[in-house]
Amino acid sequence: MLRVFWCILLRDLTLALRRRTDVLTTLFFFIIVVSLFPLGVGTERQILQILGPGVVWVAALLASMLALERLFAADYEDGTLEQMVLTAQPLSLLVLAKITAHWLLTGLPLVLIAPLVGMQYHLSDDAILITMAALLLGTPVLSLIGAIGAALTLGLRGGGILLSLLILPLYIPVLVYGAGAVTASGIDMADTRPYLALLGAFLVAALTFAPLASSAALKISIE
C-alpha cells in the first residue's frame, strides 16, 4: 500500500521537476497578486497590517485553484488516469498520492514564501510565524477540497471557470479561520490556538473524506 503511494508521489514530483515552469508560475502568481494590493489601496503601514492576513489567504486560494486544473488533466489526456482507475490498488490512495504531490509543489512553496509577504505587509515576527502555521494547516485542505472539483470538471469545456465556481464557496471556512488566526495574533491577549485547532480539524476531516469523494468523482468522469 505504502509502496504504491510513494510510487505515484515520486512519479508526479519527477514529472513536475522536469517541467519546472508550471510550479514556478503558481508561485509567481501568488507573489504578484500579493504585491498588487499595496499598489491598489495605498502603502500606509497601518492599512497594510490590517489587509495583510486576508490578502495572503485570498492570493493563496487563487494560486492553489489556478494549479488545480492540471491535477488530473495531463493523466486524463494520455490515458494514464484510466489505467489507474483500472488497477487493483484502491483509487483513493492513488488520488491521495497525487494530491500530496500537488500540495508539495504548490502549497508548500506558499508556506515558505510567507515571510517575504509578511515583510511586504509589515507584519510582526509573531504574525509571520502564525501565518506560516495557518498556511501549513490550511493549504493541504485547499488541495484536498480542490481535487474533488478538479475531478468533477475533468475534460469539460470552460472547466477552469466552472472549477472556481464550485470550489471557492467551499474554501470560505478555511479563508475565514486562516485569516482569523493571523488577525488574532496581532491583538494583545488574543489566543490563536482555537483558530489553528479548527484549521487542524478541517484538515483531518478533509484528509478522511476528500480522497474518497475525489475518487468517486473520477470514476463518474471517466466511465
Place this chain on the structure above:
Amino acid sequence: MASNWFRFAAPASFYPLAGRLIPVFWILTGVCLLVGLYWGFFQTPDQLGGSNAQKEYYRIIFIHVPSAWMSMWLYVVMVGWAAIGLVFNTRLSFMMANAVAPTGAIFTFLALWTGAFWGRPSWGTYWDWDPRLTTELILFFMYIGYIALHSAIDDTRRADRAAALLAIVGLAMIPLIFWSVNCPDPNQCAALHQRSDLTQIEGNILFSMLAVTFGFWMYSFATVLMRLRSIILTREADNTWVQELIVKGDRA
C-alpha cells in the same frame, strides 16, 4: 402494497400522477399563503414593544423567515434525492434533485432579498457581513454551482452523477449555515441576528409564519413537480409513451 410504491419510480407512471397532484398543491399554496399573510397583516400586534420597537416593516418576517427555512431544507431534500440516485441508480431521483435546485435557489435569493429590505430600516444597511447573511450567500453560490455543473456536462448520466456528488460534498456546509444563527454560545459569535427560538415568538406571529411556511412548502411541491414533468418529457422524448402522449394531445 410495497410494490405499488415502486411503481411510481418509473417516469412513465409518475408523470400522470404528478399531473394530478399539481393542481392540488397549487390550491393548497393559495389557501395557505392567503391565510398566513392575512393573519400576518391584520391579526398580529402592530409593533414589537420594548426597547427595540419595530414598526410595520417587521412584517417582512412572514416572507423572510419561511424562505430562509425553505432554502436550507430544499438543499437537504436535493441532497437526499441525489444520494438515493447515486445508491439505487434510479433515473427519477436524479430528475427530482434537478427539479428541486432552481426552487431552492429562488428561495435563497428571496431570503437574501427580503433580508436586505428588512436590514435597511432596522440596521441602517442593506448588507452586513453577519455570519447568517454570509452563510446564506454561500448557500446561494452552492445552488448556482450545482446548476452550473449540471448544465456544463452534455452527457446526462455523467451530469446527474457529478452534480449529485457535488451536492453531497456541499452538505458539509449546511450545519455551518444552520448554526450560524443558533450559535451554541452567543458570546462567541458576534451576529446581528438574534437567536431564533420558536417558544419566544408571539402566538399570532408564529401561526402566520408557519402558515406561510406550509404555503411555501406546497409551492415547492407544485413547481418541482411541474419542472419534473418537463424534465421527464425532455429526457424520455424517444420513448413510445411520450410519443403516444404527444399524438393523443393528452395533457393529463
